[in-house]
Amino acid sequence: MTPPPRPRRFAAPRLGRALGTVAQTGVVLLVVSGLSFAFLKLSPGDPVALLLGSDFSRESYDQLYHQLGLDRPWLQQYAQWLGRFVHGDWGSSYVSRQDIFELAVLQALPVTLTLAALSLVVALAVGIPLGVLAAVRRNSWIDLLASAIAIGGNAFPSFYLGVVLIWIFSVGFGWFPSMGYVSPWADPVTGLWHLALPALTLGAWYVGLIATVTRASLLEVLEQPYMSAARARGEPEWRVVWVHGMRNVLMPLVTVIGLQLGGMLRGAVMTEVVFTLPGLGMMITGAVQTREYLVVQAGIMITALLFISVNFVVDRTYSVLDPRLRTT
Numbered sequence: 001m002t003p004p005p006r007p008r009r010f011a012a013p014r015l016g017r018a019l020g021t022v023a024q025t026g027v028v029l030l031v032v033s034g035l036s037f038a039f040l041k042l043s044p045g046d047p048v049a050l051l052l053g054s055d056f057s058r059e060s061y062d063q064l065y066h067q068l069g070l071d072r073p074w075l076q077q078y079a080q081w082l083g084r085f086v087h088g089d090w091g092s093s094y095v096s097r098q099d100i101f102e103l104a105v106l107q108a109l110p111v112t113l114t115l116a117a118l119s120l121v122v123a124l125a126v127g128i129p130l131g132v133l134a135a136v137r138r139n140s141w142i143d144l145l146a147s148a149i150a151i152g153g154n155a156f157p158s159f160y161l162g163v164v165l166i167w168i169f170s171v172g173f174g175w176f177p178s179m180g181y182v183s184p185w186a187d188p189v190t191g192l193w194h195l196a197l198p199a200l201t202l203g204a205w206y207v208g209l210i211a212t213v214t215r216a217s218l219l220e221v222l223e224q225p226y227m228s229a230a231r232a233r234g235e236p237e238w239r240v241v242w243v244h245g246m247r248n249v250l251m252p253l254v255t256v257i258g259l260q261l262g263g264m265l266r267g268a269v270m271t272e273v274v275f276t277l278p279g280l281g282m283m284i285t286g287a288v289q290t291r292e293y294l295v296v297q298a299g300i301m302i303t304a305l306l307f308i309s310v311n312f313v314v315d316r317t318y319s320v321l322d323p324r325l326r327t328t
Contacts, residue, residue, distance in 0.1 A: 025308055032304045033085075033297070037078050040293045047291035051094060068094070081297070091294045093287075104283060104298045111181060111279035115271065116264050118184075118192075118199040120257075123206035128246075128253075130207070131214025135222065136241060146215070150208035158267045162201040162274035169197060179276035198275045202267050206260060213256045217249040224248075258314030265306055 048065050065071055069080070084091065090100040134146035156164075170178035176197050184191025221227065222245060230240045269281030276282070280299050287295035 021312070028308060029301065029304060033082065033301060034078065036297060036300045037081070037293075038074070040296060041074055043291075045291045047094075047293070050291055081294070085298075085301070090298050093292055093295055095290050095292060100295055100298050103295070104280070104302055108278060108280045108283040108299075109302060110183070110185075111277055112265070112268050112272070112281065114184060115195060115198055115202065115268055115277065115279060116261070118195055119203035119206070119264060119268075120261070122199050122203035123210055126203075127207040127210030128214050131211040132218060132241060132246070134211065134215040135218035138219065143215075146211055150211045152208070156204060157270075158201050158205065159270040159274050161204055162197070162271055165197045165201055166274070181277045198271050198277060201274070202264065202271045205267065206257075206264065209256065209260060210253065213253055214249060217252045218245055221245050221248045254314060258310060261310045261314075265303060 048061055048068065048070065051064065052061060069077060072080075081091075088101065090104070092099055093103060096103070130146045130149060134143045137143050166178045169175050177194055178197075180194055182191045182194050184195065218241075222241075227240060227245065231237075268279060269284065271277070272279040272281035273285055280302060284296055284299040287293075287299065
């Protein structure tokens with residue numbers, strides 16, 4: 001006799017969680033947009049005076065002030081900006097006369113994401129092996145060297161390290177360019193050559209962090225009974241460490257990386273300014289100097305959305321690494 005078909009699970013809980021996530025994201029973005037708008041309005045400086053220069057009449061000042069909508073109440077300005085922003089009308093830069101959506105999303109954002117991704121690759125490629133060596137060779141000279149590199153990477157601010165790297169490898173040896181940007185997607189060799197020093201500058205702090213977390217987690221894992229059982233079965237040491245050991249280190253490592261990716265985006269601001277990279281950091285810095293509130297607001301909103309997206313991806317990664325966390 002054929003068994004009856006199993007009833008399909010109802011998808012309402014998943015739909016509810018998805019709607020809850022969307023609602024939370026909307027609330028967070030609304031709060032960020034409101035606070036940033038208020039802080040920008042409270043910041044010193046007059047964008048109209050900057051646009052008109054040192055010699056202007058009161059009539060021309062009042063006309064441009066009204067043209068930019070600055071004579072309206074703040075709440076009305078915010079409501080009008082929010083309505084246009086949600087509908088995709090981000091306005092135009094009154095300095096470059098360029099569409100802000102094109103400037104921020106199509107031009108600046110890819111530069112920042114490319115720099116952050118390359119910096120993360122550098123941090124993982126150096127930090128994980130360094131932490132594994134320090135754990136396996138505990139209390140040896142390798143452990144001391146790895147700890148010194150980790151502490152040194154954490155101690156250097158990104159802007160200071162960037163200046164030092166430019167002074168040594170660009171001015172001194174002439175191996176790398178000190179500024180400028182070429183997209184590695186268009187020209188991989190030249191693009192990576194231009195991004196080598198910025199990626200090393202931004203990734204240096206995370207090398208120390210990843211090495212420290214890897215070492216501490218792996219030391220704890222190496223003392224577990226299942227590691228001794230793997231060695232007793234005759235498995236080679238490299239497999240015991242890199243397969244059985246690192247599999248259990250991934251959870252705390254992913255947690256730390258996820259929490260610090262937002263900091264990497266923040267550090268990219270200073271790195272872009274030091275190396276003159278046309279990313280979000282450079283865009284926001286230039287807009288702050290010229291009091292372009294709409295450009296700054298767009299940069300803040302994109303950065304907030306990136307923070308939320310990173311946290312969402314990290315949260316979903318847990319269920320991939322640990323099947324016990326998966327929900328039906």
